[in-house]
Amino acid sequence: MMLFRSLAVAAALAYTTAAGASGLDQLHAFLTETKTSKGTFTQSVASKTRPAAQKSSGTFAFQRPGKFRWTYDKPFEQLIVGDGARVWVYDRDLNQVVVRKLDVALGATPAALLAGDNALEKNFTLIAGAVADGLEYVDATPKTPESQFTRVRIGFRDNLPRRMELTDAFGQITTLDFASVERNPTLAATQFRFDVPSGADVVGDAGAK
Numbered sequence: 001m002m003l004f005r006s007l008a009v010a011a012a013l014a015y016t017t018a019a020g021a022s023g024l025d026q027l028h029a030f031l032t033e034t035k036t037s038k039g040t041f042t043q044s045v046a047s048k049t050r051p052a053a054q055k056s057s058g059t060f061a062f063q064r065p066g067k068f069r070w071t072y073d074k075p076f077e078q079l080i081v082g083d084g085a086r087v088w089v090y091d092r093d094l095n096q097v098v099v100r101k102l103d104v105a106l107g108a109t110p111a112a113l114l115a116g117d118n119a120l121e122k123n124f125t126l127i128a129g130a131v132a133d134g135l136e137y138v139d140a141t142p143k144t145p146e147s148q149f150t151r152v153r154i155g156f157r158d159n160l161p162r163r164m165e166l167t168d169a170f171g172q173i174t175t176l177d178f179a180s181v182e183r184n185p186t187l188a189a190t191q192f193r194f195d196v197p198s199g200a201d202v203v204g205d206a207g208a209k
Contacts, residue, residue, distance in 0.1 A: 021136065021159070022128040022136055023128050023129050023135075023136035023137045023138040023154070023155070023156050024126060024127070024128040024138050025128075026136055026138075026156035026157075026159045027126070027138045027154065027156060029159045030156065030159050030160060030161065033159065033183065033184075034064070034183050034184060035063065035064055035184055036061070036062065036063045036064070036183075036184050036185055036186075036187050037060075037061070037062055037114070037181060037182060037183055037184070037185070038059070038060065038061035038062075038181075038182050038185055038187065039059070039060060039178050039179060039180045039181035039182060040057070040058070040059050040060070040178070040179050040180050041057065041058060041059070041060055041176050041177060041178050041179070042055065042056070042057045042176070042177050042179075043055065043056045043057065043058075043072075043174065043175065043176050043177075044174070044175045045172060045173070045174045045175075046172070046173050046175075047170065047171060047172040047173070048171055055075075056072050056074060056075060056076070057072070057073060057074050058070065058071045058072040058073045058074070059071045059073070060178075061187055061191055062082075062114055062115040063115075063187055063192060064115055064116070065084075065115070065116060066082055066084045066085075066102050066115060066116065067082055067083060067084050067115065067192040068080075068081070068082040068114070068115040068192070069081050069082075069191045069192060076092075076093060077092040077093070078090065078091055078092065079092075079194075081192060081193070081194040082102060082115060082192065083102075083192050083193055083194060084102065084192070085101070085102055086099055086100065086101060086102055087099070087100050087101075087102055088194040090194070090197070090200070094201075095197065095199060095200045095201065096200060096201045096202075096203065097194075097196055097197075097200050097201070097202045097203070097204075098203055098204045099202060099203075099204035099205065100204050100205050101205055114161065122143075123142060123143055123144065123147075124140040124141060124142055124143060124152070125140070125141045125143060126138060126139070126140050127139050129153060132155070133155070133163075134157060135155030135156060135157055135162055135163060136155065136156050136157070137153050137154065137155050137156075138153070138154045138156070139151070139152075139153055140152040140153070140154065148168055148169070149166050149167060149168050149169075150167050150168065150169055151165075151166075151167040152164065152165070152166055152167075153165040160178075160181045160183065161178055161181065162177070162178055162181070163175065163176065163177050163178065164176040164178075
């Protein structure tokens with residue numbers, strides 16, 4: 001998701017302090033400065049039809065472009081791996097793997113905002129959002145009607161993402177809070193390789209397997 005910006009703009013970003021920068025400025029700085037990242041997250045999914053929010057937690061790591069690992073530890077174990085060409089989703093309870101081509105799965109999804117290559121301005125309309133809870137927000141609206149989300153908000157502090165809010169076509173809101181976020185850690189290549197577990201059922205795009 002590297003933004004091809006002029007040297008003058010890049011230099012200006014380098015001297016912009018995170019405390020005074022808008023969410024859009026911090027997003028650009030994050031994309032310019034961050035090749036790899038890892039941390040933990042908690043997720044909450046709320047809707048008008050569900051009396052209580054569904055909560056889960058786990059860890060994440062990514063290496064731009066297109067490589068990422070999202071692990072849900074609680075309450076159910078699920079692993080999502082992007083290896084640069086495909087996205088693998090493994091449900092341990094079902095012992096099932098769903099595989100899709102990376103460009104299809106990543107094109108206009110929230111993962112593209114963190115782990116993609118140049119999908120930002122191609123697939124989203126971006127504007128600086130409001131300030132709330134000590135975070136500077138970016139509002140991202142997918143340009144394609146095929147996107148499963150109608151709105152994405154990302155809250156930044158110190159040029160790092162701290163919260164992501166996703167709204168789908170049914171009004172369901174998924175909130176991800178990020179913690180212990182590290183910029184440019186050394187990550188093992190094995191984190192972004194998926195080996196199908198023995199006996200697992202593999203389904204998905206035939207050309208992606």
